[in-house]
Amino acid sequence: MSRLLFFRWLICPYLFEGLGGIIVGSTTGVPLFLQKTEAYAATRSIELIFSEAIVEMIDFEEVYHWVFREPTIGHKFPGPVIFAESGDLITIKLVNELDEPHAFTIEAKLNPFTGRLTKVVNIPPIMPGSSRTIRFFAPAPGTYIYYDPLNEPVNRLLGLHGTMVVFPKIGNTPYSLPPANIQRLFNDFGRTAHFPGNRWNRQRTWIWHFHTIDPTWNREAELGRSINPQDLINNYVPRYFTINGKSGFFAAHDPDTSPFGKIGEPALIKTVNTGNFIFSPHVHGNHFYVLYENSIKQKNVVFLDTYTLKPMDRKDILIPFIRPPDIPDGAWPPIEELTQVLGGVSQSPLQYPMHCHNEPSQTSAGGNYPSGVALHWKITGDLTMGLDFSSHLSSSFKKNN
Numbered sequence: 001m002s003r004l005l006f007f008r009w010l011i012c013p014y015l016f017e018g019l020g021g022i023i024v025g026s027t028t029g030v031p032l033f034l035q036k037t038e039a040y041a042a043t044r045s046i047e048l049i050f051s052e053a054i055v056e057m058i059d060f061e062e063v064y065h066w067v068f069r070e071p072t073i074g075h076k077f078p079g080p081v082i083f084a085e086s087g088d089l090i091t092i093k094l095v096n097e098l099d100e101p102h103a104f105t106i107e108a109k110l111n112p113f114t115g116r117l118t119k120v121v122n123i124p125p126i127m128p129g130s131s132r133t134i135r136f137f138a139p140a141p142g143t144y145i146y147y148d149p150l151n152e153p154v155n156r157l158l159g160l161h162g163t164m165v166v167f168p169k170i171g172n173t174p175y176s177l178p179p180a181n182i183q184r185l186f187n188d189f190g191r192t193a194h195f196p197g198n199r200w201n202r203q204r205t206w207i208w209h210f211h212t213i214d215p216t217w218n219r220e221a222e223l224g225r226s227i228n229p230q231d232l233i234n235n236y237v238p239r240y241f242t243i244n245g246k247s248g249f250f251a252a253h254d255p256d257t258s259p260f261g262k263i264g265e266p267a268l269i270k271t272v273n274t275g276n277f278i279f280s281p282h283v284h285g286n287h288f289y290v291l292y293e294n295s296i297k298q299k300n301v302v303f304l305d306t307y308t309l310k311p312m313d314r315k316d317i318l319i320p321f322i323r324p325p326d327i328p329d330g331a332w333p334p335i336e337e338l339t340q341v342l343g344g345v346s347q348s349p350l351q352y353p354m355h356c357h358n359e360p361s362q363t364s365a366g367g368n369y370p371s372g373v374a375l376h377w378k379i380t381g382d383l384t385m386g387l388d389f390s391s392h393l394s395s396s397f398k399k400n401n
Contacts, residue, residue, distance in 0.1 A: 019207060019244050019256045020073040020080035022046050024088050024138070031083075031205040045091035046082065047071055050102045050126070050148070050160065057240050058247040059365045063215045064222035065159035066098065066148075077245045078209050078274065079146065079162025084138040085169050086176060093133045094126055099224065101125035102155065106146045106164060107312065109139040110295040117295055120144060120164075141168045141175045142295055143270040143314045153276060153311070154227045157236075158218060161274040163209055167202055174202070174268055174316065175292070179299040182291055185318075189266055195320060196384040197264015205268045206259050210309060210373060211245075212238035212275030236276050241361040241372040248364065248371035252353075258375045259319060264383030267319045273309045279361060279373065282306040285324045285352030292316035306357055319377060324352070333387055350379040350389065 021031070024046070051069040054062045055077050068079035084090055096102050106120035120139050126132050148160035168176040173186040190199040214236050220227050241247060244257045251257050259267045269288070273279055287305045291298055293315050309315060323332060334350070355362060355374040364371035381388040 019078075019209075020070065020076045022070065022073075022080050022082050024082065024084040024090050031203055045093065047093045047095065048079065048104075049095040050098050051075060052098060053077065055159070055245070057213070057364065058250065058371050059368060061215070061365065063213060063240075064218045066102075066155065066221065067159045068162060076162075077159055078211065079160070081162065081207055082146070082164040084164070084166050086138050086141050086166050087169065088138040089135060090138055091133065091135050093131060094123065095131040096126045096128055099128055101127055101150065102148050102160065103150045104134075104146065105149045106144050108144070108295060109142075122149075125150060138166050140295075141166045142292060142297075143272060143316055145272050145274060145312065145314060147274065151227065151229055154217070154229050154232055156274055157212070157214075157232070157276055158221050161211070163207055163270070163272050165205070165207070165270055172199060174205075175297050179297055179301075181299060181301045182297060185289060185301055189320075190264070195264075195266070195322065197262070197321075198266075198383060200266045200268065200318075202268075204259075204261060204265060205270065206257065207244060208257065208269055208271040208281070209244050210271065210273040210275055210277075210279050210281075211242045212277045213240040213242065214238055214276075215240075233276075238275065238277050238360070239366060240364050241275070241277070241356075243373045243375060248374060251373070252375045254375075258377055260378040260380055261321050262381035262383040262388075263321055263323050263379060263385075265321050267321060267377075269317045269319060270314075271309060271317065272314050273311055276311055277361065278311070278358060279309040280306055280357040281309060281354060281373075282357045283319065283352070283354045283377070285377065285379075286319050286322060288317040288319045290315065290317055321379070323382070324379075333382055333385065333389070338389055351376045352379075 049069040051067055053065055053067045053075045055065045056062055065077055067075050067077045069075045070080050073080055094104050103125045104123040108117040109120050111118050121134055121136050123134055144164040146162050146164055148155035167174060173182055186200055189195045190197055217227060217232055243251050246254055261267060283305055287303050290302050290304060353376055362372040362374060363369045380390055
């Protein structure tokens with residue numbers, strides 16, 4: 001019997017609750033989204049508790065989930081982002097306060113000798129009421145998924161998942177020993193006519209954590225019923241599509257999720273998919289560079305506007321924050337457009353969408369559009385011209401920046 005009959009912990013991501021973050025070791029270069037919107041824990045040890053909560057969907061439907069809880073920042077869906085530098089010693093205490101066994105793994109690092117992907121850590125089942133402490137060194141810089149692999153993909157889909165981001169201790173890229181084309185790209189930022197402005201700063205890093213929810217199976221877990229993985233795979237129908245735990249309007253206007261900045265301030269986006277759906281994110285306004293795919297640093301840095309994100313994929317992209325190429329010289333900066341306000345909301349054309357080209361993901365609850373995976377990225381000025389567009393915007397737009 002679920003303890004929720006006696007106690008209900010409600011996660012309301014639509015009441016401006018954002019991603020949580022845990023910083024292991026140095027707090028240098030904490031991403032802007034944590035500085036602006038969410039308290040974070042700076043520590044050399046982490047406690048993650050297998051717990052449960054009711055998570056509110058975009059249509060106010062309340063759906064039972066298994067979630068990770070961290071004592072400092074509470075219950076989180078998805079789990080808190082773990083930030084570390086390569087080589088840092090990480091200590092994680094895992095506590096199971098649920099009614100069934102749960103396990104923990106971090107997926108996946110590249111073995112430089114075999115070229116194969118292996119798990120960073122893989123902890124066997126922890127019994128109800130028990131705990132286990134693990135210690136390991138942060139792997140090579142990159143993007144990783146931590147999750148409960150038991151009954152795969154059941155426990156992961158029911159909410160036990162999160163992201164770990166590892167940065168290098170030195171260098172001007174997000175990786176150690178980057179391929180020549182990645183190194184050249186980052187060397188060019190702030191030094192060439194095509195990329196005027198600043199060098200990339202690790203503070204300008206965002207997470208796009210894609211996920212799906214079919215409440216049918218969450219209800220089975222809430223009632224304490226066992227779930228056969230093959231039955232779930234055969235009958236899973238996503239009803240909600242989330243990015244960082246939010247959908248639609250609330251994702252689009254969340255600075256945790258929607259990148260912002262001036263021309264000349266490139267932004268790194270670390271994307272993961274823990275759902276049961278193939279996403280196809282498409283970015284307007286700027287093309288982006290694909291840097292990293294499932295622990296493989298890309299030798300050929302392609303320039304795209306759409307990419308594929310399969311279940312359990314991990315990909316890093318970089319939005320250069322250059323002037324949108326369809327705006328001619330004579331129309332820049334677009335001061336006249338920036339002053340247009342309707343209903344107290346700026347009609348600035350410098351908010352560009354990111355949405356998914358796999359159309360069901362743009363809906364929720366069986367067809368409500370656009371209430372799925374969609375957000376904005378915002379150009380707030382031009383660093384190269386010393387312009388701050390916020391001086392022309394309505395107060396409501398300023399607040400969201």
